[in-house]
Amino acid sequence: MTMDEATVSDTATDAGASADDASLRDKVIDALRTVYDPEIPVNIYELGLIYDIAIDAAGAVAIEMTLTAPACPVAGTMPGTVQEAVGAVPGVSKVDVELVWDPPWDQSRMSEAAQLELGFL
Numbered sequence: 001m002t003m004d005e006a007t008v009s010d011t012a013t014d015a016g017a018s019a020d021d022a023s024l025r026d027k028v029i030d031a032l033r034t035v036y037d038p039e040i041p042v043n044i045y046e047l048g049l050i051y052d053i054a055i056d057a058a059g060a061v062a063i064e065m066t067l068t069a070p071a072c073p074v075a076g077t078m079p080g081t082v083q084e085a086v087g088a089v090p091g092v093s094k095v096d097v098e099l100v101w102d103p104p105w106d107q108s109r110m111s112e113a114a115q116l117e118l119g120f121l
Contacts, residue, residue, distance in 0.1 A: 024055055024091045031085045037067075038074060042117050044082070048109025051100060059093035061086055066105045075099065 032045040044050060044065070052064035063082060067075055074081075079097040087095045107120065115121045 024059065024089070025053065027089045028053060028055065028061055028086055028092065031089050032063075032082065035078075035081055035085050037072075037078075039072075040068070040118070042110070042114040044078075046111040046114040046117075047105075048111070048114075049105060059091050060096075061092050061094070062096045062098070064098050064100050066100055068105055070101055 029045060032050055033043045035044045036042065037044060037047060037049070040047065047068070049067060050063060050065050052062070054062040063086065065079070065082060067078060072078075079099050083095045083097045086092055086097075107115070110118075110120070112121065
């Protein structure tokens, strides 16, 4: 089982969304997969740190994400790293990243691939 991308809320894939919206969503997810937690050798998307991706018709992307713990040493820099990675995607006009703590992250949010990589399965 891979991470069920339907678990990440995404307004761009709601009923009536165009194929271009879905393509942009895929590119945003690909960009998120290039960002790694420096303490864990798995990307933030597969770790389940991305809670919500919303993309509007103008290409503005809003991301809600969390970290593995509130005291994470990258709490001050990770949102900017995510913003930079997603902002480099062609078609993205603006990126807002909000760091949230509710619900708290736990290992159940990780994809099966991430769990295998970390030896949890």
